[in-house]
Amino acid sequence: MGKKVALHNLGCKVNAYEVEAMQxxxxxxxxxxxxxxxxxxxxxxxxCTVTNIADRKSRQMLHKAKKMNPDxxxxxxxxxxxxxxxxxxxxxxxxxxxxxNQKGNIVQVLEEYExxxxxxxxxxKINQTKEYEELAIDHTAEHVRAYIKVxxxxxxxxxxxxxPYARGRVRSRKIAHVMDEVHALAAKGYKEVVxxxxxxxxxxxxxxxxxxxxxxxxxRAVHEVEGIERIRLGSLEPGIxxxxxxxxxxxxxxxxxxxxxxxxxxxDTTLERMxxxxxxxxxxxxxxxxxxxxxKSCTYHRCDRWFSDGDRRRFSGFLRFRxxxxxx
Numbered sequence: 001m002g003k004k005v006a007l008h009n010l011g012c013k014v015n016a017y018e019v020e021a022m023q024x025x026x027x028x029x030x031x032x033x034x035x036x037x038x039x040x041x042x043x044x045x046x047x048c049t050v051t052n053i054a055d056r057k058s059r060q061m062l063h064k065a066k067k068m069n070p071d072x073x074x075x076x077x078x079x080x081x082x083x084x085x086x087x088x089x090x091x092x093x094x095x096x097x098x099x100x101n102q103k104g105n106i107v108q109v110l111e112e113y114e115x116x117x118x119x120x121x122x123x124x125k126i127n128q129t130k131e132y133e134e135l136a137i138d139h140t141a142e143h144v145r146a147y148i149k150v151x152x153x154x155x156x157x158x159x160x161x162x163x164p165y166a167r168g169r170v171r172s173r174k175i176a177h178v179m180d181e182v183h184a185l186a187a188k189g190y191k192e193v194v195x196x197x198x199x200x201x202x203x204x205x206x207x208x209x210x211x212x213x214x215x216x217x218x219x220r221a222v223h224e225v226e227g228i229e230r231i232r233l234g235s236l237e238p239g240i241x242x243x244x245x246x247x248x249x250x251x252x253x254x255x256x257x258x259x260x261x262x263x264x265x266x267x268d269t270t271l272e273r274m275x276x277x278x279x280x281x282x283x284x285x286x287x288x289x290x291x292x293x294x295x296k297s298c299t300y301h302r303c304d305r306w307f308s309d310g311d312r313r314r315f316s317g318f319l320r321f322r323x324x325x326x327x328x
């Protein structure tokens with residue numbers, strides 16, 4: 001029997017997908033997957049760094065793993081590792097450090113560690129890579145729905161956000177590779193797929209002109225897969241909600257009528273300070289256009305109240321924007 005591996009995920013749907021992909025790679029290599037409890041030989045924590053609380057939880061889970069079995073191999077992977085700047089190098093709870101765009105090598109680096117038994121660090125300069133790391137799943141914990149990662153990285157550099165430094169620049173997955181995964185999932189009975197990414201709206205912007213694809217062309221390709229009955233999208237930027245995009249989506253019967261949009265604030269001064277690429281009037285215009293075309297769609301508008309300097313006028317402006325628009 002192979003060694004026992006326990007995995008724990010912190011953070012977003014992309015992180016969750018990557019943990020499932022690493023789990024399947026380990027299973028294929030003969031490792032036994034067990035619950036995140038005492039008794040495992042290897043503990044793998046896929047970390048998050050989107051907030052200081054996420055950083056703290058990442059450290060706590062790494063230390064918890066070592067306490068559950070001091071002789072176990074503890075692997076720190078993901079975003080906190082990528083932005084850590086060497087702090088984990090001195091953390092005695094961590095044996096193996098695995099950055100982003102390195103998760104597909106999990107079996108190889110774990111085997112190397114078991115041979116050498118010396119602390120190892122596999123972290124590349126994420127902002128210098130243009131390569132999309134291919135990971136795939138053919139089953140998931142859910143019975144009929146599967147999340148599929150199609151994009152990584154972000155070029156936005158919002159004032160408050162560390163993600164471009166943790167995930168690098170936009171890198172899109174080739175449609176042919178996405179289709180291979182969708183077909184495999186459909187063959188196993190999955191009926192619904194959720195296309196997700198770090199900045200999903202940017203899908204395809206990094207492709208060369210002769211290979212140009214967009215999120216819309218990807219959706220259309222997935223729509224043609226026999227056996228897939230429903231398609232959903234992860235969080236989107238408001239700028240993608242154009243008349244053409246909404247009309248095209250409305251014409252696809254498998255598309256679920258739901259958008260998750262990052263409004264962030266209805267105050268233009270706050271949006272400017274956030275370094276967001278739109279203003280409240282543009283957002284409102286896009287929402288009105290989408291309602292005309294797809295009146296039955298459900299849109300979730302995410303607003304962040306924490307980005308504030310205590311200015312009541314700015315917060316009042318945000319509240320006024322909410323009152324003035326029926327879509328909020």
